[in-house]
């Protein structure tokens with residue numbers, strides 16, 4: 200008989216800073232395997248970057264190679280507001296890793312040939328060993344908005360209005376982009392381990408839908424219920440709507 204699938208392991212921590220040592224441990228473990236370490240952007244991970252920069256500067260992740268989830272369409276690495284720009288600014292060692300071929304940026308050009316090449320580059324070097332994830336308040340993962348089919352690869356996605364509203368401060372005085380290149384739900388599900396963080400009351404409803412709602416495209420993050428090797432780290436506010444006490 201097949202082994203029952205392990206439910207996501209949920210940990211509630213005092214505050215986002217308390218998640219940083221857990222994230223570093225997961226990255227150190229995954230860096231010993233073949234494959235990529237998949238980063239995620241957004242405020243959720245702001246505390247990780249100084250700690251990871253120190254880790255890299257001290258040479259403690261000598262083999263690690265990094266990639267990430269998504270990029271606004273047309274935003275080259277040097278474009279402020281972009282995801283690669285965010286990562287290079289917050290964690291300066293990534294720029295040198297990029298030059299050394301150990302940081303693979305998500306292409307800002309959404310053409311199918313370029314995206315297929317990106318997906319092939321991930322596979323050629325062992326796939327994604329560990330994928331860090333945040334969650335949108337509408338339950339999105341990366342830029343896979345509600346309604347996105349499970350099983351897709353990298354593609355160009357139209358951003359939901361709540362996603363654009365959340366991104367607006369980042370682009371002021373301009374307007375947030377309408378489209379992004381995103382890792383698909385199939386690509387995310389293919390990562391050998393997932394590590395999702397959510398903090399703050401604004402994420403509570405999405406966290407409940409992810410862990411206790413039906414599995415399906417209406418809540419893209421619900422795919423964590425089917426993965427089998429998932430850690431979810433929450434603060435008390437993000438965990439507040441869960442029916443099951445953890």
Ligand code: GLP
Pocket residue numbers: 239240241242243244268269332333334335336340341342362
């Ligand atoms: C963006 C990103 C997601 C991220 C989410 C939450 O839309 N594409 O990958 O998880 O926002 O962001 P934050 O961490 O800022 O709440």
